[in-house]
Amino acid sequence: MSERERFDRLRLIRSPRIGPVSYRQLLARFGTAGEALRAIPDLAQRGGGRASVAEAGAVEREIAATRALGARYLLMGDADYPALLDQMEGAPPALIMRGDGALAARPCVAMVGARNASAAACRFARTLAQDLGQRGAVVVSGLARGIDTEAHRGSIASGTIGVIACGIDIVFPPENRDLQGQVAEDGLLVTEHPPGVQPLARHFPARNRIIAGLALGTVVVEAAPKSGSLITARLAAEAGREVMAVPGSPIDPRAQGCNQLIREGATLVQNGADVMEAIGGFDPRMVRQGSFEFLGEPVSSDVADQDRVAVIGLLGPAAVAVDEVIRLSGLSPAVVQTVLLELELAGGLERHAGGRVARS
Template sequence: MTPPLDPAERLARVRLLRSPNVGPVTYYHLLRRFGSALAALPALPDLARRGGGARGYVLADAARIDAEFEAAARSHAQHVFHDEAEYPLALLAVDTPPPVLTVRGNLALFDQPGVAMVGARNASAGAVRLARDFAAGLASRGFVVVSGLARGIDAAAHTGALHGMAGDGGTIAVIAGGIDVVYPPEHAALQDRIAAQGLLVAEMPPGTEPQARHFPSRNRIIAGLAAGTVVVEAAIKSGSLITARLAAEYGREVMAVPGSPLDARSHGCNHLIREGAILVQSADDIAELVDTFEGTARSTFRDGALSEYLAGDADSAGVVDRIAGLVGVAPVAIDELIRQSGATPGAVADALLDLELAGRLERHAGGRVSLIPPSSA
């Protein structure tokens, strides 16, 4: 069993993650390289300087991190780190899982088989009823229904699961803002009820108002917590299909409810089924697929598959300029940088870390990177 984290290391980890230009990939790389956040923090300014940062690097304010922990405590929430026993194993199995989650409610729900249920915010009355009934049926069978607390299908899924929950069943809401922020405002009572009877999960710091860029990150958590994702109703260009793509990339089941071709809100689901998602029409269909899931998805939907690069530990001081010269404003695969630079994977990874800390590098899906134009940096 992993020993409990020292309180100082807990604070240092959040400070590391909240410091400029430190995302999950960089965070994990720094922990591997230095062994702890306490050791990594003092090294950040020098790493950023080596990457060509134009200005002095300033760590996240320690007082702000103290305030974050205090705000979580006031909301009856807590931080859970990736290497703690409370962290959900299903999410830990995905590429670059969130380093820390803020959670409020019943942590035991992380240990139960999960089904993600997502769909349109402007859902039809029939789809809302279907989602509510599906969720109630799944929760009564001991499954945990995971969704994003948005209007429409998400709210129906949470509500149905709360009504139908029995035994170990229940619901998890993954929100795009801070654990203490209600969005949308009309879901205040539902959010409080989930925190009391289910589990509320946030990646953003307390007090963070949700912004458009936060929702894709939330979607990856929803997909990662579940053995399968069900799309009840969705247009072709929607966040629900992003969640389905992520579930496919994680090797989880992708399911969809068919709909009328005359309704644009069904086009996304019909597209998923045509591309290999499994057609489901009842809670029994979903339960059978998830209950027998053993790590290999039977759905063949593989749209927009991603690949993550596993960083090494070698020093990058001698290759930063070379890598910067190879990377342009158009995204390029990290594997291609390794081939063209002739450097080791670890040295390239460290060089990219230096460039990212300097605010010069942007990471993209599919293990690709690009330089940020000087006018935007």
């Protein structure tokens, strides 16, 4: 990939209303990021709105700031972009990293859990992380309070990856400043956000998909129902990865999420041997990498007005699966995807998890 193309790809993903799905669609249709950037205003106009692209100067300043922090970019399509992450729905087109990038190529296990975890769960998480490291696994977590913190502490000597929901220069939570610095020096620190971006609430579910995507399986140590840890477990399950949970006391609310996962079919684990046995059945031949073809059909070069009206008429404020829109419209997947892309660029479409869409 040329330096010009790398720059244009970063500029593409930094452009307003461009997300991971539209990014892949645009590259699949136009071949290069430069051609895609030139096409965005016209596509948005067809969708009934206007769109701009990221200013080249702003991207140049971001690159300079990233390099000044001792970090580097890893773009989707690079040979060392993590193959497992590449398979996730909405995988980040651009990662910013500090540390040992080779860790992401080793067998990884995600460990997540409660921020207000019990002392016993924190001790168990730290011990389990040490055990996994001794068995050759890299532990991935989110550098949050509680279970995440102990998972990193237990695996920092053997290999750990911290995924954060902010810029590479931002520390959150503040008390983990030293730990985050140690992960960046001795492990690997990863984010999809440019320097200076603060840890907003909406960034954490997106961060969780990277945690789940890097790993062969996810272990939940302690979690309440409807917690972020269960979101990570759900994302792992949707990607065909192993979901594991540590059982807890039925009278402790912080264990209810784990016990619920086990009831729903998650693998009960009690030590590192259990975890390694659970992920041992993953077939690496299932992993593809480096494809910019949209999952399904690439977008079309042209759409008839009546087809555009038909697709838009099926959309509303309630999210609906794209496959359902294709079925009800009777149109080809390529035509439907094109209309959705035009609407998204025009600001008239929101994408939801599970391949669902809704009118803005």
